[in-house]
Amino acid sequence: MGDNSLVLGHRVSEWCGVAPVLEEDIALANTALDLIGQTQLWLGLAAECEDKGRDADALAFHRDVWDFRNLLLVEQPNRDFGHTMMRQFLFDAWHSLVLAALKSSENSDIAAIAEKSLKEVTYHLERSSDTVIALGDGTEESHKRMQAGLDRLWPYVGEMFLTDEHDLIDVTALRPAFDELTNDVLDTATLSIPTDNFTHKGGKTGARHTEHLGHMIATMQFLPRAYPDAKW
Amino acid sequence: MVMTKPSIDQVWEWLDAVPDPEIPVISLVDLGIIRGVTWLNDVLEVIVTPTYSGCPATRIINLDIETALNDHGIKKVTLKRQLSPAWTTDWLSDKGKAKLENYGIAPPQTAGGPTQCPRCKSAQVEKISQFGSTPCKAQWRCTDCLEPFDYFKCI
Structure with a gap:
């Protein structure tokens, strides 16, 4: 959970200062801020459980690609604004369902972080759904770009629902709710879901990240690696 | 010299005078992020909940709480973060x-x-x-x- 919010948070923050309009710039930066805040909670908890003297920053800035356990979807590059918002929508839909399930975790720390994050993510989903509908059912150009984004990202959806032995919840069981939610929004957005269900995998297990993650991490980790004593 | 501990009510009053760093017109108590104040022997524990998990003001808020209480003579302050129940605007x-x-x-x-x-x-x-x-x-x-x-x- 922490790696997903870290990688997507960093990706979304790449829009800061260069988004198409000021309001979107602020919205993206705020979404990134929420995700990085959630990262501090998740990775903070992970470091505490690990008990090896590392903290959230050590986990974020001193691990290499193969130690990241994020979904392939979130490491995909931003490309255009439509593509970014489609990635956000697909992730938000999954994220909100997973957090709702983790809210009932027997581990009170996990339940508390999920409860806190869900409030923010509900808002993210509302916004990304609205944007996907507005642009999908917008101009010919915006529709074309949203459909292209969906076509490109759809092969990364399946990985979100692969349950493995590390999962605390059965993520596969969340697929019908995800399908219902996304069908509804994408249909209103006049977009067609690709029929091919081929799925890329290897992000969540760390076995086969896409090449994009290494480039992103190089940028993200540069400062603490080059200046290990730097303080905020 | 034995320092008398200020009452919990007095501490709440002092905290109600600490402005939110982003919206200084309301206090931290108005914002509803102070969840509790307790004396643990001679240490004052203040329980704080974040508004948004990534809000950069959180750091400043913690600093402002410590500074205000130090200024009122309370030297030993610990801040405890509490996530649940999550903050909502109802607070x-x-x-x-x-x-x-x-x-x-x-x-x-x-x-x-x-x-x-x-x-x-x-x-x-x-x-x-x-x-x-x-x-x-x-x-x-x-x-x-x-x-x-x-x-x-x-x-």
Whole structure:
């Protein structure tokens, strides 16, 4: 959970200062801020459980690609604004369902972080759904770009629902709710879901990240690696 | 010299005088993020909950609490973060909501949007963006006086 919010948070923050309009710039930066805040909670908890003297920053800035356990979807590059918002929508839909399930975790720390994050993510989903509908059912150009984004990202959806032995919840069981939610929004957005269900995998297990993650991490980790004593 | 411990009520009063760093018109107590104040022997424990998990003001808020209490003679302060129950805008005090409105920020409404323009009080308002100058606000505009304004969004 922490790696997903870290990688997507960093990706979304790449829009800061260069988004198409000021309001979107602020919205993206705020979404990134929420995700990085959630990262501090998740990775903070992970470091505490690990008990090896590392903290959230050590986990974020001193691990290499193969130690990241994020979904392939979130490491995909931003490309255009439509593509970014489609990635956000697909992730938000999954994220909100997973957090709702983790809210009932027997581990009170996990339940508390999920409860806190869900409030923010509900808002993210509302916004990304609205944007996907507005642009999908917008101009010919915006529709074309949203459909292209969906076509490109759809092969990364399946990985979100692969349950493995590390999962605390059965993520596969969340697929019908995800399908219902996304069908509804994408249909209103006049977009067609690709029929091919081929799925890329290897992000969540760390076995086969896409090449994009290494480039992103190089940028993200540069400062603490080059200046290990730097303080905020 | 034995220092007498200030009462818990007194501490709450002092905390109610510490302004929110982003919206200085309301206090940290108005904002509803102080969850508890307890003496643990000679250490004062203040339990704080974050508004948004990534809000950069959290750091400053913690610093401001410590500084204010130190200034009142309490030297040993520990801050404890509590996530659950998660903060919502329901924790904002009525006093705080009135101060927000007066300051030009429309207070949160359960309906999901402001009822009126905080400046001219017209009900003719429209949303510009779901996000504003801080994570807790959205941008709205009055279609009568044409002024854009911040809305403290519901969470």
